[in-house]
Amino acid sequence: MRNHDEAARSVPSVLGACCADGSGPTQPVGPCTIRVALVGQPNVGKSTVFNLLTGLNQHVGNWPGKTVERKEGIHRCDGVDIQIVDLPGTYSLTANSLEERITRDYIIHERPDVVVMVAxxxxxxxxxxxxxxxxxxPAPVVLALNMVDVAQQQGLGVEPHVLEAALGLPVVPMVASKNQGVRELVDTVLRVYREGPRGVCRPDIREDHREVLAELVNLIAGSVPEPYPEDWVALKMLEGDDEITEMMRARLTPEQWEQVHRVLMKHExxxxxxxxxxxxxxxxxxxxxxxxxxxxxITLTDRIDKVTTHPVWGLFVLLGVLGAIFWLTYTIGSPIQAFLDRYLIQAGAEWVRTALAGAPWWISGLLADGVIGGAGMVLTFLPILVIFFAVLGALExxxxxxxxxxxxxxxxxxxxxxxxxxxxxxxGFGCNVPAVxxxxxxxxxxxxxxxxxxAPLVPCTARMAVVAVLAPIFFGAAAIWVSWGLIALSLAVLAVVGIALHELVLGGEHVAFIMELPLYHKPNARTIGLSVWQRTMGFVRKAGTIILIVSVVVWALSVLPHGEVDTSILAAVGRFLSPLGALMGVGWQMMVALLTSFVAKENTIATLSVLLGVGGEGAGLAQVLPTLLTPASALAFLVVQVLFIPCAATVATMRQETGSWKWTAFSVALLFILSFAVGIGVYQLALLTGWGV
Amino acid sequence: MLEKLLKRLADGGAHTPESLARELGVSRDMVERMLADLERLGYLEAAGGACESKCAGCPSAAVCAVGTPQRVWALTDKARRKGF
Known part of the structure; x- marks a missing residue:
């Protein structure tokens, strides 16, 4: 810096010969040439400024030995030849790119009289x-503040005078594209050339590092080649600049380098x-x-985000949105489901029974109880799912x-x-498979x-559909609170399991997550429609395949070998599980229903419908079920139902995504134990308190 | 200021470029530049790749909004060694 100041101070005498007052020549004595370097980031209008200043007086070549274009030109003003070099556009002055090296090398080696930074x-x-x-x-700098019109259009208020005072160097506002401010820029360049640099405000480094920098300057003093300023070289070495460090390494004695290296390593x-x-x-x-x-x-998005991303209000909004989703889904969806159940399923099964009265018993049983009562029943949940998917799609x-x-x-x-x-x-609230x-x-x-x-602990629509059907049967008007309670329970268990797994099994790691929040926009009916269609068809395919097969198999197992449910194979399996069921007061049919829910959650209802033989008896489940279970048992059953191992499709996806049978088996075992533990706990608690027994 | 940003990211958590800009008292543009600097200097690394490859083969890919543009940064060992 010292070198430069001396150079700058020596300039006015030369300039005085050709343009004494800087604002224009008084008596030009002879041609005077000053060298100006244009620097700036790409796309700031640097080339426009260059072209405006040089017009046709420009020459385009390459930097010696480099493929980067070198543009030079001359601007004649008041008898002064301003030789302008357009340095390559760069974002910074590290040694990372060719452009950056050319720029800094030019300023250091060629020492332009004035550097104009176009910003x-x-x-x-x-x-x-x-x-x-x-x-x-080492160069006096003028800041050409270009595109002030664009800044204005964007609502940015830039105060060149304030900036000038803060920086301690001349700031010239410009709109180069409209040829505004060019004359002022030239005048300022001439003035700076004549007067030399003023008290520029340079960036400081922290106190502790300032001492290190001084130590480094001391260590390399006398070894820095001309024309590099010592303090700049020291700073670059401290920054870890490879080029400068290598240069110095070659110049220092091994002992000196050893000392320098130690300092650099210590302050890496x-x-x-x-x-x-x-x-x-x-x-x-x-x-x-x-x-x-x-x-x-501030945009509408910003205003909405003030609330929706607020740590407290944002949470309330989220809870409200979740509440609204379930409220809409069940308020509109459940009556439609009940309607379809009554007039499509029950009536359909009745019609099949009547129509096939003369056919063998198993044909009408298979169609009425197995196909219609099982898979058909599940399809009645379609309206609930469509509404859920539509709201979800709209929110997305x-x-x-x-x-x-x-x-x-x-x-x-x-x-x-x-x-x-x-x-x-x-x-996962829609389906656990896409969650996984x-x-x-x-x-x-x-x-x-x-x-x-x-993920399987998120209550999916299929589980909630089962709850939506069974909760009103057991709890009447209180069903909505039971449903909410079950959702809350699932999420609480999810949190506890998550924290426990995190602490015990997986260990922690921190990552920061930077999200681009998209602008809010009006929902597009087509996008939402597509989303609902794809997700709904996925469900229909499931009902037409897996659920249909399971319904038929369950029906078959429920009548084989003697045509009676009580003596069937299914009953035998169910009775084998009944000791577990007894702990929460549920019978074997419920245990079988739970087991078949492994294939698809909706099978719980399909199975109960088949097992309890309600296919053709009107709203039979509603009448039969309360006679089988006390409210306490019913609650325990629903708890197990929502926490139970996920459906086969989810388990298969877990295996696929984790690539590990071990973790898949771990998850299944964990959820099996957990669901029964919580279910039995709820039942035993109810017994203790005397509720619903 | 870079250290402040690094500390903030070391704590993990979700940020938007705007929220970081507010906390540091600079523009979003500057935050982006600082993140790029921290990555270039080897203190941050982008964790994970683009969503496109991950969502390939997912049946919900066409309708899913999960893969909204987001970046996940993890502190490198170098940053951890420096006590962040």
Whole structure:
């Protein structure tokens, strides 16, 4: 820096000969040439400024030995030849790219009389970072603040005078594309050339590193080749600049290098403080000079996000949204389901029985009880699912789901997961299969495994459909509270299991999660329609295949070998499990229903319908079931139902996604034990308190 | 300021570029630049790849909004060694 100041001070005498007052020549004595370098980031209008200044007086070549274009030109003003070199556009002055090296080497070796940094006023901070590096080089700088019109259009208020005062160097506002400010720029360049640099405000580094820098300057003093400034070389070495470090290594004696190397190794992370100091400087420089759009210009998305991503209000919004989803689904969906059950399934089964009265018993049994009563019954849940999928699709399309994940993050953290895991888990409310698959988006392997392991604890629509049918039968008007309680229980168990697995099995790791929140937009009916269609068809395919087969098999097992349910194979299996059922007061039919739910959750109802022979008896389940179970047993049964091992499709997906039978088996065993433990616990608690017995 | 950002990310958690910008008192643009710097300097690494490859083969891919644009950064061993 010292070298440069001396050079700058020596300049006015030369300049005085040709343009004494700087604003224009008084009596030009002879041609005077000053050299100006144009620097700046790409796309800030640097070339426009260059072309405006040089016009046809320009020459395009290459930098010696490099493929990078070198543009030079001359601007004649008031008898002064301003020789302008357009340096390559760069974002910073590390040695990382050819352009960066050309720029800094030119300034150091060629020592231009003035460096004009062209900056985009619309992204001032980013541009000032480059300036913070240029200011460490030995050259007086003028800041050409280009595109001030664009900044204005964007609502940014840039105050060139305030910026000038803060920086301690001349700032010239410009709109190069409209030829505005060019004359002022030239005048300023001439003035700076004549007057030399003023008290420029350079970025500082932290106190502790300042001492290290001084130590380094001492160590390399006398060995730095001309024309490199010693303090700049020391700073670059501390930054970890390979090029400069290598240069110095070749020049220092082994003993000196040993000492330097020790200092550099000890302060390996100094770059954080140095670059951090530059960012801090940029912030300080722009604090007063730059005003960002005021509240009035904040977009609708920003306003909505103030609430939806707020740590407290955001959570209430999320709870409200979840509540609304289930309320809509059940309020509209359940009556339609009941209607379809009564007039399609029950009436259909009755019609088949009548129509096939003359056929063998097993044909009408198979069709009425097995196919219609089983798989057909499950299809009546379609309206519930369509509504759920439609609301979910709308929320996704509006852009809310990303906010939900953001808000949920702090809770997911307790499990060592982050908000990203919430997205697949939320899909689990629709179906656990996409939840397990969706875990692919979780990047860390441990977090992905944990997400997959807890995914089956999200109550899916199939489980909730079973609850939606059975809860009103057992609990009447209180069914909605029971349903809510079951959802809350599932999620509480999910949290406990997640935390336990995180602490005990998987161990923690921290990742930060930076989300782009999409702008809110009007939902598109087509997108939502597509989403509902795809998801619903998936369900219909399941009902037409797996559930249909299971219904028929369950029916067959329930009548074989003697045509009686009580003496059937299924009854034998169910009775084998009845000791477990007895602990929560449920009979063998319920245990069989649970078992068949492994194939598909909806089978619980299909199986109960088949087993209790209600296919043709009107709303039979509603009459028969309460006679079989006390409210306490019914509650315990529902608890087991929602926590039970997931359906076969989910288990198969878990195997596929984890690639491990061990973790799949672990999950199945865990959920089997957990579901019965909680179910039995609920029943025993009810017995103790005397509720519902 | 880079250290402050690194500390913030070391705690994990969800951030938007805007929320980080607010906390640091700079523009979103600057946050992006700082993140790029921290990555270039070897303190941060992007965890995981693009969603496209992961969602291939998922039946819900066509209708799923899970893969909204997001970046996950993990601190590198270098950053951990520095006590972040």
């Amino acid at each position: 985009d006023a619309a992204s001032l901070e980013r541009n000032l970072y480059l300036l913070s590096e240029i200011l460490c080089l 992370d100094a770059i954080l403080a140095i670059a951090g100091g530059r960012y801090e400087w940029v912030r300080r420089m722009t604090r007063a000079a730059l005003t960002v759009p005021k509240a009035g210009q 399309d509006i852009g809310y789901m990303a906010r939900a994940a953001y808000v949920m993050d702090r809770f997911m953290h307790l499990m060592g997961l982050h908000g990203k895991s919430f997205l697949p888990l939320f899909l 698959m969706g875990a692919r988006i979780v990047d860390s392997p441990k977090a992905r495994l944990l997400t997959i392991l807890v």
